[in-house]
Amino acid sequence: MGLISIEFGLGFPAFFLLYWLFRPRPDIQNGLLTVASLALLWHYASGRVVASVVVFTVLVYLVAKAMQASDSARGRKAWLFAGVTLAVLNLLFWKYAEPWRVPLGELLAGHGLDIDLRNQWLLPLGLSYYTFQGISYLVDCQRGDIQLGRRLALLELLGHFGLFLTVTAGPIQRVTDAKGLTDYRNAPCNALDQIKAREPRHIIAPTFALCLILAGLAKKWWLSGWLASHVVTPVFANPSEYHALDIFTAIQGYTLQLFFDFSGYSDLVVGMGLLLGLRLPVNFRAPLLAHNLREFWNRWHISLSMWIRDYLYIPLGGNRGGFARTQLNLLAAMVLSGIWHGWSGYFLKFALWGLLHGLGLVLLNIGDNVFARLPGWRANGRKRDFIAGLGLPARVLSTFLTVQFVCFCFILFPIQDLGEVVPLFHALGHNVHDVRIGPWTLPVLLAMLVLWALYPAGRRLPEHCAGALARLPALLRPALIFAGFVLIVLLAPSGIPGFMYANF
Structure with a gap:
């Protein structure tokens, strides 16, 4: 979404004035946001992207209605499972079916359908973000966190998923409050209350x-x-x-x-x-001021971190199965979050990135567990973040080491394949005397x-x-x-x- 562009820079003030002409009617303002969001998706992406959002929204809406109509908890769970499965399959199809594009095109051509999948098979803009929002909405409906009379209508749900501010790269807005997810004043900021509010x-x-x-x-x-x-x-x-x-x-x-x-x-x-x-x-x-990796993930891409916690880590078992099982759950959640970042040939490098962060968190938890058992340490009231109790120099050192860990893991993002890591580290270790330092x-x-x-x-x-x-x-x-x-x-x-x- 071209939020930094001449067209958007000229169009937003005009929309701003139109939007506030209807200040007494938040419902009309919601409609304007929905129309503007779909129009921007059409302009900066394609009609196919708009269709993807609309079809996904209708699917989530119908599954939520089916859960509402179900008379048993078992039935509601079955509908939730079906809805989440379809959402995940849709995400996997677009993200990871890239290697099958050419064979599928050849198969269709063999049956007289000459479709250029090279240009048509493009990841729909915002797919991951509205998929995550859809999953959280279905889970909240199944849990009963949203009262029946306050569930989003179809157009409200479409505006929530397709909002032009968040559809490209988040933040992943929830319909209910979530621990750690707050606004600029550290206040809860769920979407449901804002969409349903009728006060100007x-x-x-x-x-x-x-x-x-x-x-x-x-x-x-x-x-x-x-x-x-x-x-x-x-x-x-x-x-x-x-x-x-x-x-x-x-x-x-x-x-x-x-x-x-x-x-x-x-x-x-x-x-x-x-x-x-x-x-x-x-x-x-x-x-980048985090003094350990756990704190880093509480500060970086917070809406995704909290989503991983609530919809991957906790459903996997969270910390309910003992210390060893907790670490396995944490490792699995981080690997899955890494895999989400990439597709096709990039699958392995992002899986490795997630694995490294998972291992870093596991080692941090092991260190916390060891220090928590030291005589007198519990008297300090610290069972976690033991570095924080060692004074400012230790915090500065741990912050520096945390940032270095993050930086060297991010090496996996710009490279095209894992084979590029070897020459990079070789040059890092050997290019000292024979090459001049850049200006x-x-x-x-x-x-x-x-x-x-x-x-x-x-x-x-x-x-x-x-x-x-x-x-x-x-x-x-x-x-x-x-x-x-x-x-x-x-x-x-x-x-x-x-x-x-x-x-x-």
Whole structure:
């Protein structure tokens, strides 16, 4: 979805004005959001993508109605199983049937149907995200977490799944509240109450919303784009020609590029949601300050992490079967989440990525378990996160090691196959004396270190900027915000950036 494009930049203000003309009627506003979302999907993707969303929505709606009509808990569970199975099969078909595209095309051609599957077989935009939302909706209906009279009507459900703010890359919005999934004020922000509310909406924290949008644009358009063109892409394209320090910097830079890209996009949609009176869940909360891997996953792509917890880890057994079984459940959930990121020839590298993170979490839990048994340790009130009890130096060291683990695991994302890892690490270990360090390497490393040191305070920069603007004359605020936008455009690389996570 081209939220950073000339067409969208011109169209959103017009939609904004139309949307708020119907402020007394939230139901009409919901309809406008649905129509606009489907129109944008059609414009930026295709009619086939719109059809995919509509068909999926009808399927989920009918399964939910069938569960409602069932007189027994067993019947409702059967309908839930059928609905989740169909949703998962639909996801697997589009993501993993790529190798069968050519044989299927040849088979159809042999029967007189000459269909160009090379251009037609494309992953529908937003498939994973509305599939995850559909599964969570069905589970909540089966559990009875949604009262019968408050379940979403068909058009409401279509607006929930296809919302243009979230359909491309989340956040994965739930119809019910979920632990760890909160808005910019750390308040619960389920979609059901917002869709069903009949009180007039209002623009939420407009100055903060605009500052958040500017921060998102700066991260995604300027910083992520600059890192890609100057630091990351050239090195990963041919690591043998670069110094080991260049390669190390590119490894750090890729994680930072991915973070700026994805968190910037999330800031952008959360800010636009506030302008439309909607509270979307915050998807990133300073993950590169996490002092262990468990905390990292509580801060990175939060809506997906919480979804994995609630709909993979807990159904697998969670922590109900003892310590060893808990670790197996955790490992399985992380491998499955890794597999979700890729398809076809990329299957193994993403499975390995999930396995590495799973093993890291398991080792962390084993360490916590060992320290919890030490004499006197329980007296400190800590059964987990034992590093946090060892003082600031230990926290800084553990944060650095956590970030390095994350960075080196993310090496698996930009490479095309696992065979590229060997020359990359060979160059990292040997290109020290015979290759000159690149001109950007030392300044970029220094900038990364400074940013990391300032990040605890800088993470709240949009809030601080909004507070500062609020103390200025009202007429001056739009001019400063517009100046910030112009500055970002001037500093950003040429062209409109794509979205990195759309590749996973």
